[in-house]
Amino acid sequence: xxxxxxxxxxxxxxxxxxxxxxxxxxxxxxxxxxxxxxxxxxxxxxxxxxxxxxxxxxxxxxxxxxxxxxxxxxxxxxxxxxxxxxxxxxxxxxxxxxxxxxxxxxxxxxxxxxxxxxxxxxxxxxxxxxxxxxxxxxxxxxxxxxxxxxxxxxxxxxxxxxxxxxxxxxxxxxxxxxxxxxxxxxxxxxxxxxxxxxxxxxxxxxxxxxxxxxxxxxxxxxxxxxxxxxxxxxxxxxxxxxxxxxxxxxxxxxxxxxxxxxxxxxxxxxxxxxxxxxxxxxxxxxxxxxxxxxxxx
Ligand code: GDP
Numbered sequence: 001x002x003x004x005x006x007x008x009x010x011x012x013x014x015x016x017x018x019x020x021x022x023x024x025x026x027x028x029x030x031x032x033x034x035x036x037x038x039x040x041x042x043x044x045x046x047x048x049x050x051x052x053x054x055x056x057x058x059x060x061x062x063x064x065x066x067x068x069x070x071x072x073x074x075x076x077x078x079x080x081x082x083x084x085x086x087x088x089x090x091x092x093x094x095x096x097x098x099x100x101x102x103x104x105x106x107x108x109x110x111x112x113x114x115x116x117x118x119x120x121x122x123x124x125x126x127x128x129x130x131x132x133x134x135x136x137x138x139x140x141x142x143x144x145x146x147x148x149x150x151x152x153x154x155x156x157x158x159x160x161x162x163x164x165x166x167x168x169x170x171x172x173x174x175x176x177x178x179x180x181x182x183x184x185x186x187x188x189x190x191x192x193x194x195x196x197x198x199x200x201x202x203x204x205x206x207x208x209x210x211x212x213x214x215x216x217x218x219x220x221x222x223x224x225x226x227x228x229x230x231x232x233x234x235x236x237x238x239x240x241x242x243x244x245x246x247x248x249x250x251x252x253x254x255x256x257x258x259x260x261x262x263x264x265x266x267x268x269x270x271x272x273x274x275x276x277x278x279x280x281x282x283x284x285x286x287x288x289x290x291x292x293x294x295x296x297x
Pocket of ligand 1: 109110111112113114115116117118148194221248249250251252253274275276277278282
């Protein structure tokens with residue numbers, strides 16, 4: 001994760017603010033212009049940038065800030081507080097059902113976003129916490145996807161349920177849950193089909209699974225490196241099928257940070273985890289406030 005460019009630019013703005021004993025409204029406006037430019041260059045959603053700048057400006061040009069003892073510090077504090085509001089300050093965890101019940105997590109996302117890898121990463125983490133997971137291969141359109149899930153399952157020591165590519169995803173998912181019940185497993189990951197683009201068939205298939213199965217969480221995987229495309233994908237999935245949270249993959253290769261900074265504000269749904277590499281151990285809970293302090297210094 002290297003949001004150094006954004007961080008450097010904000011640090012420069014803050015430095016200027018700190019160096020001034022007295023601040024005028026124009027100084028604040030100028031600083032906000034620079035913050036705005038830095039956020040836009042980091043590929044943060046423009047609506048998010050606009051409302052962020054407005055929120056900070058509204059609070060920062062008030063009498064008590066400008067006439068206060070340390071106006072520069074006050075403005076910086078306001079930026080930090082608004083950034084926390086934007087990203088949500090607390091980590092959001094997936095709370096699993098009690099162990100005698102089956103938690104069903106439907107994993108969805110576009111092809112290549114990292115869905116299959118992430119399903120295995122998550123299964124591995126929960127297995128290490130004493131859960132009994134099952135990975136279910138419901139991507140019947142790409143035989144390679146089934147194979148890949150099997151390989152990943154084997155790597156993390158989690159069983160994979162597959163019925164090949166001749167059955168409907170819903171039927172596979174139903175059979176998998178019965179299988180989990182019989183075998184005293186309590187966490188089912190449904191690895192759904194990833195398409196190249198969001199399309200109606202894809203959404204219908206996901207909606208059908210949700211309507212017929214008691215899905216505990218619908219989790220969307222998006223690729224951080226795709227910036228605002230990731231945010232648009234999240235918005236569409238949330239509108240069409242409803243998602244509970246997002247896993248942001250490939251944050252290790254994301255130099256700008258636009259998706260990480262926009263998803264919560266645009267969709268209202270939290271980022272649950274961050275994928276930090278290709279290895280099956282490279283998955284971390286997403287700590288919004290840590291991320292904000294990294295960016296803001
Ligand atoms: P799917 O089509 O959505 O199931 O995507 P895959 O799970 O097949 O992942 C696509 C590629 O992204 C693979 O080469 C993964 O190793 C890679 N990948 C997945 N997550 C991450 C991540 O967090 N960081 C990096 N660097 N690569 C990842």
